[in-house]
Amino acid sequence: MGGRLGLRHVDHFGIAVPSIADALPLFVDLLGAEFVNGGDDPVLGIRTVQLRLPHGVRFELLQPATPDSYLHGYLDKRGPGFHHVTMMVEDAAAAVRELAAAGYETVDTDLDGDPHWRQTYVRPRSGHGMLVQVVQSDVDWDVPNPEATLEGVLAGEFVWAGAGSVRRTPDED
Numbered sequence: 405m406g407g408r409l410g411l412r413h414v415d416h417f418g419i420a421v422p423s424i425a426d427a428l429p430l431f432v433d434l435l436g437a438e439f440v441n442g443g444d445d446p447v448l449g450i451r452t453v454q455l456r457l458p459h460g461v462r463f464e465l466l467q468p469a470t471p472d473s474y475l476h477g478y479l480d481k482r483g484p485g486f487h488h489v490t491m492m493v494e495d496a497a498a499a500v501r502e503l504a505a506a507g508y509e510t511v512d513t514d515l516d517g518d519p520h521w522r523q524t525y526v527r528p529r530s531g532h533g534m535l536v537q538v539v540q541s542d543v544d545w546d547v548p549n550p551e552a553t554l555e556g557v558l559a560g561e562f563v564w565a566g567a568g569s570v571r572r573t574p575d576e577d
Contacts (some may be wrong), residue, residue: 408502409538410494415545416454416462418487418537420478424453424465425558427484431455431463441549442557443570449473452564453557456546464490469560488525488535496522496540503538510538518566 406412421427431437437455440462444451449470456462466487468475478487493499497515503526504510513524520543526536552562552570562570 408506409491409499412492412494415490415492415539416464417489418464418466419485420466420475420482420487421484422467422479424451424467427465428453428554431457431465437463439548439552439554439557440546441552441570442554443552443562443564444469444557444560444573445564446470448475450475451557451560453554454545456548460546462546486534488537490537490539492539492541494540496524496538499538499540500524520566 419427432439432455435457437457440454440456442451442453449468450473451467451469453465454462455465466475468479500510500513500515503524507530509527509530510524511527515522515524520541522540524538526534526538528535549570556562556572557570561572563573565571
C-alpha cells in the first residue's frame with residue numbers, strides 16, 4: 405500500500421467542461437479513449453462520462469446537467485479544465501484520520517452512506533491547489549458498464565444508481 409493513507413491506485417482525473425459532447429473529439433477521436441460508464445447525478449446536477457485511454461489512464465468528464473448545478477459556478481470562476489483527482493485507498497476512515505493528523509482539511513466526508521463508496525475530499529487550499537477525492541470502494545470502476553451507452557448518457561437517459569451501476573431514466577409522457 406502507498407504511504408500512510410494506504411493508497412491502492414489513482415483512479416481517475418476529473419475534467420470540468422461546459423459540454424461533454426464538445427470534449428469527446430479530443431479524448432475519443434484523437435487520444436483513442438473508450439467509454440467506460442456514465443450518467444446523471446440528480447443530487448449534484450451533473451452529467452459524467454468516464455473514459456479510459458490506452459494504457460489504462462481514466463478521465464471523468466463532468467458537465468452541468470441542471471440550471472442549479474454547482475458546476476456552473478465552478479466553470480464561471482475557473483473555466484473548463486482540471487476539477488479533481490480520485491485516489492483509491494484501503495480504508496477511508498483511516499485515511500481521514502491520517503489526513504487530519506497531518507494537518508489537511510477535509511470536507512464532504514461520507515463514510516456511512518453507500519457501503520460501496522466511502523469518501524472524503526481534501527480542500528484545494530489544503531491540497532496545494534488540487535481537489536483530492538479519497539475513496540474506499542469494492543467496485544471495479546475500470547470495467548465498462550454494459551448497461552450504459554455513450555449516446556444514452558449524452559442524451560440524459562441514465563442516472564447513477566449506486567455501486568457503479570446506472571439505470572435508465574423513466575420515460576416522461
